[in-house]
Amino acid sequence: MTQSLPAQLDLGWPPPPFLAPPPPLVSPDGVRRFDGATYATTPGYRPRLLDVHVPAADGPVPVVVWIHGGGWLEGDRRYPPPTIPVDLLHGSVLQAGLALVCVDYRHSLEAPFPAQLHDVKAALRYLRRFADSFGIDKDRIGVWGESAGGHLAALAGLVSPDGPEGPALEGGVGICDEDSTVQAVVDWYGVSELSSLLSHALPPPPSGMEYPNPFTALLGGTADQQPELARAASPVTYAGTATPPPFLLIHGTSDSLVPYSQSEVLAEALERVGGEVTLQPVDGADHIFLGVPDVTPIVAESVAFLARHLRV
Template sequence: MLIVVCSLMLQKAGFAEEKDSHEVHRVSVFRDLVYAEVPGEEGDRPLQLDLFVPATSEAPPLVVWIHGGGWRNGSRRNPKLMQVTENGYALASLSYRFSKEAIFPAQVHDCKAAIRWLRANSKRYGYNADWIAVAGSSAGGHLALLLGTSGDVAELEGEVGGNLEQSSRVQAVIDYFGPSDFVLRGKTQPERAYTDLSGSYALLGGKDGKVAESMERLASPATHVSSDDPPLLIFHGTADKTVLLDQSERMVELYEALGLEVELIQHEGAGHGGKRFFEGDSLRRVLAFLNAQRPSRDENIASE
């Protein structure tokens, strides 16, 4: 079911605080858009996304948000990066299947289906999908990393939702403390990797305290890093005990070895999440990264 609410007025915040605090933008909001259908207990069920498109002088480029929740819960509602719509970007926030419904690679198949759908429907909703940035936190960060690194991995593409004539590749990635290497995690955090303490155990089909290494490798963004991967911005807390900092350091190591663009921003003393990752200087760094990568720098907001 499609629900359209037009002319949502958003107050300027975050990075835009330097501008007139009373300035507002028109944002068209499209909720519960069905991007694919997948088998459910009682027949096919929809996979949905929410879309926020600001009124800009040109069709705005698109940022896609993937929520966290250990691949077993979470919601696309209230995406963390809503502020990008105040700075010249459209934003899509998607739902995907949880591990209790389907194990990996269903989740990345769903995310790639959403990217293809967003490209196929860009003119209908008024954004530019030639260039897409993807961002996510925790489990969502893992999926964002996979979208960035697995563009040439047929096994991770899937056929969910169709639109197979469209590319699922993304042009920039923002990862907030997402796992990148499950083989490494099995060595440094076995108490999480091979127990229900971590959602990855169910995600990867774990049983009797074990996970097939072939599945760990397939699901690891680190496995698929190649010379054509997009620029990457990573945020991680130095005191994160849920996903250790070495997961992000691993991506930096692999990217730098290939001469790819990568930056790791460490929050001293921060754990697994928190407001500091999504506001203030962190938000400014995100916007600077997006502005440096986007094909058009026109951020002028059209007014009525």
């Protein structure tokens, strides 16, 4: 007797550009988890996955899309930085009545920019296509990222499908006929203007470890191409191309990897076009909020901002 494959595994050839969501796992508190949904595939690359956590609710709930950091070179949707306990991050979002979506994206040595933004945009379109399956509200989606993920969150908020940059930054991976806009952005110590960082001195890696320059690795290209590539990859480039959603920028004032001035530049650009933006400095904090004895208030402020603007 021949046993047939489940629908989401019966791929055929060539493989489809995305898969339908897997069945949820339901925890005792009613939270439904859809783990490892394949939101985009590209020949030659690993499938891009996302996890969806939906709190118990009577109807569709707003969504927060978490975008991990790691210098665009590493990182994993399942793990926030070591300074942010995963239970604190996930629990704070779910307890606020928000669904949490954690996404992976291609790293820069797999594919340079704009592949990372293409993946984030594809994830947003996937969520809208399958909103009913997940039990989420496709009209209330916010993005929240840290470091490299903060950069991608800012771009997701500023790059419009109908903007002058057109399809070049929307990409053509995964589902292509859904909206990729978002209604709120939280950006933790993200890069906003890459040109000035091409010559920025980085902290030395641990002894004996070689580590690529994350900024030039993201951009790819030759040295003479990088200034224009840096402009194209900088959120400030797009701050005036469409009406921006509300932004919350939180950044340590002693950040040695991504200077605090990066968030100042983006805040100023958004203010010039009448955008709603809040810049919250964290005095004395280094990257990933190193030096902060208790990150709970920072997480709480971020969740409250998202809940307010997604109208929970």
